Amino acid sequence: MTTTETRSLVIEREMPYPPEKIWRALTQGSLIKEWLMDNDFQPEVGHKFSFRSTPVANWNGVIDSEVRIVEPNRKLSYAWVSLGLESMVVWTLVETGGGTLLRMEHSGFRSDQDAAYKGANYGWQKFIGNLDRVVAGLQ
Amino acid sequence: MVFEVKLTNANSVFRALADPTRRAIFERLASDGDQTVHALTRYAGVSQPAVSKHLTVLKRAKLVRHRRSGRETHYSAQPRALAPLVDWMNYYSRFWHDRLDRLEDLLKRMD
Numbered sequence: 169m170t171t172t173e174t175r176s177l178v179i180e181r182e183m184p185y186p187p188e189k190i191w192r193a194l195t196q197g198s199l200i201k202e203w204l205m206d207n208d209f210q211p212e213v214g215h216k217f218s219f220r221s222t223p224v225a226n227w228n229g230v231i232d233s234e235v236r237i238v239e240p241n242r243k244l245s246y247a248w249v250s251l252g253l254e255s256m257v258v259w260t261l262v263e264t265g266g267g268t269l270l271r272m273e274h275s276g277f278r279s280d281q282d283a284a285y286k287g288a289n290y291g292w293q294k295f296i297g298n299l300d301r302v303v304a305g306l307q
Numbered sequence: 308m309v310f311e312v313k314l315t316n317a318n319s320v321f322r323a324l325a326d327p328t329r330r331a332i333f334e335r336l337a338s339d340g341d342q343t344v345h346a347l348t349r350y351a352g353v354s355q356p357a358v359s360k361h362l363t364v365l366k367r368a369k370l371v372r373h374r375r376s377g378r379e380t381h382y383s384a385q386p387r388a389l390a391p392l393v394d395w396m397n398y399y400s401r402f403w404h405d406r407l408d409r410l411e412d413l414l415k416r417m418d
Contacts, residue, residue: 177403179400181411185414192417202413203412204406204410253318253395
C-alpha cells in the first residue's frame with residue numbers, strides 16, 4: 169500500500185515486517201547503502217555524516233547530514249543538506265497487526281526562526297498547503 | 308540527473324521562503340493581490356524598514372514585482388517563481404518512491 173500526500177512530502181507504506189527489521193535497514197550503514205546511498209551513518213544523536221552518490225555536473229553527489237532523533241524501532245530523523253538547501257527527513261515506524269506502517273517525511277527548510285528540527289515545520293507545511301492552488305496551476 | 312542542475316537555481320527561492328515573515332508577505336500578495344508597503348507593514352507586524360528588506364529579498368528571488376504609482380510602491384506576487392519549489396517536491400517524491408521500492412526489495416532478502 170502506498171499513500172502520498174501531495175501537500176507535503178509524506179510517503180507511507182505498510183510493510184509486512186516487524187519494526188525491528190525495518191529499523192535495521194534504516195540504521196545499519198551497510199544496509200542503508202543497499203537501498204539509499206553510501207554513507208557513514210551511526211545511530212547516535214549529533215553524529216555528523218554524509219550520503220554519497222555518483223557526482224554529476226554541478227553537484228558533487230554529497231548530502232551532508234546530522235542525526236537528530238534516534239528512538240529505536242520507532243523514530244529516526246536526520247538533516248538533509250544538499251546544494252545549500254537544508255531539509256529534514258523523519259522516519260516513523262508504527263507496529264500494525266500484520267507488520268509496520270512506515271512513514272517518511274521530507275520537509276522543512278531550516279531557518280533561524282522556524283527550525284524544522286524543533287518540530288515547528290508546520291509553518292512550511294501550511295505554506296505549501298495554502299499555496300496548493302497556485303502550485304497546481306504551475307503543473 | 309539533470310534535475311540537480313535545476314535545483315541549484317532554486318536556492319534563492321528556498322532561502323527567500325525559509326523566513327516565516329517573508330512567507331507570510333508572499334502568501335498575502337498571492338492571495339489578496341497587489342499591496343503597498345504600508346498595507347503590508349500593518350499586516351506583517353514588523354517595522355516598515357524590515358518589510359522593505361524582506362521585499363528586497365523576495366524581489367531578488369523574483370517572487371515579487373514592484374510598480375511605482377505616485378508616492379507609493381505596489382508589490383505583486385509572481386507565483387511562477389515558485390516553480391523550483393514544485394520541482395523540488397516532484398523530484399524528491401520520485402526519489403523517495405524509488406528508494407522505498409529498493410528498501411522493500413532489501414527487506415525481502417533480509418533474514
